[in-house]
Amino acid sequence: MRALILHANKFATKVVKKSNKPGNIVSEKVNEFENEMDECIVAFFTVEKPDSENEIEKLYNEIIKASNETDTKNIMISPFVHLSNNIAEPKKAIQFYENIMSKFKNTNYIVNSSPFGYHKSLLLDIKGHPTSFRYREFNNDR
Amino acid sequence: MRALILHANKFATKVVKKSNKPGNIVSEKVNEFENEMDECIVAFFTVEKPDSENEIEKLYNEIIKASNETDTKNIMISPFVHLSNNIAEPKKAIQFYENIMSKFKNTNYIVNSSPFGYHKSLLLDIKGHPTSFRYREFNNDR
Numbered sequence: 634m635r636a637l638i639l640h641a642n643k644f645a646t647k648v649v650k651k652s653n654k655p656g657n658i659v660s661e662k663v664n665e666f667e668n669e670m671d672e673c674i675v676a677f678f679t680v681e682k683p684d685s686e687n688e689i690e691k692l693y694n695e696i697i698k699a700s701n702e703t704d705t706k707n708i709m710i711s712p713f714v715h716l717s718n719n720i721a722e723p724k725k726a727i728q729f730y731e732n733i734m735s736k737f738k739n740t741n742y743i744v745n746s747s748p749f750g751y752h753k754s755l756l757l758d759i760k761g762h763p764t765s766f767r768y769r770e771f772n773n774d775r
Numbered sequence: 776m777r778a779l780i781l782h783a784n785k786f787a788t789k790v791v792k793k794s795n796k797p798g799n800i801v802s803e804k805v806n807e808f809e810n811e812m813d814e815c816i817v818a819f820f821t822v823e824k825p826d827s828e829n830e831i832e833k834l835y836n837e838i839i840k841a842s843n844e845t846d847t848k849n850i851m852i853s854p855f856v857h858l859s860n861n862i863a864e865p866k867k868a869i870q871f872y873e874n875i876m877s878k879f880k881n882t883n884y885i886v887n888s889s890p891f892g893y894h895k896s897l898l899l900d901i902k903g904h905p906t907s908f909r910y911r912e913f914n915n916d917r
Binding site: 637647648649650652714715716717718752753754755756757758759760761762763765766767768770 | 779789790791792794856857858859860894895896897898899900901902903904905907908909910912
């Protein structure tokens with residue numbers, strides 16, 4: 634799993650159309666075609682073929698760390714297929730996404746997400762302080 | 776080398792402070808502390824330890840391809856250290872950045888760049904069509 638965890642002034646996304654690649658992708662059912670969040674941690678993550686559920690825990694911990702260090706309770710979870718060439722099957726990727734979302738249930742974080750399986754426009758306004766960009770690779774052996 | 780090549784409505788960046796990691800980083804001398812470009816191809820790229828100059832050519836070709844396919848002559852080159860954990864030494868990274876910039880000399884492209892070696896804020900407004908996000912890994916053996 635790879636992730637880009639950002640400290641943002643603003644995140645906004647708008648669904649353009651359903652993805653049709655890979656062929657077996659099933660887009661998440663969504664009611665909201667626009668998503669927006671201010672003053673937030675944005676977690677883009679790419680699920681890779683060898684990932685186990687351990688990587689979900691590692692991603693969760695890194696998001697919490699970024700949240701704590703920046704005193705930011707708003708969290709935008711964004712499944713993102715553009716950080717690796719070794720991406721997991723869509724069925725696994727959506728399951729990991731649901732699992733990461735469920736870890737935030739019954740917590741004090743304000744969590745939103747960017748829908749899975751769509752082409753979307755993206756507006757990002759990222760702060761420039763030294764820890765506003767964090768790149769992470771999570772592997773079974775690390 | 777890894778790259779994220781985006782088709783954007785807008786790119787804007789503002790220098791916040793010099794980077795001090797790795798310890799031997801030397802920030803580019805800049806006169807402009809703010810950079811902005813509309814309707815452009817944005818190429819974020821991370822130079823990695825094993826990269827040879829072949830990777831510069833591959834990155835250049837991918838940028839040209841994205842430019843042609845989207846009919847976009849404005850190009851924003853952005854050295855970016857957040858796409859890999861196996862990053863090259865700063866001296867190599869800045870040299871590759873200068874080399875990629877020099878490949879655009881005497882071409883018809885309108886090229887700008889985001890300064891090397893600084894913490895910067897970043898505003899990105901990315902279109903949502905199917906090829907507005909392209910992730911690439913360039914290696915010696917591919």
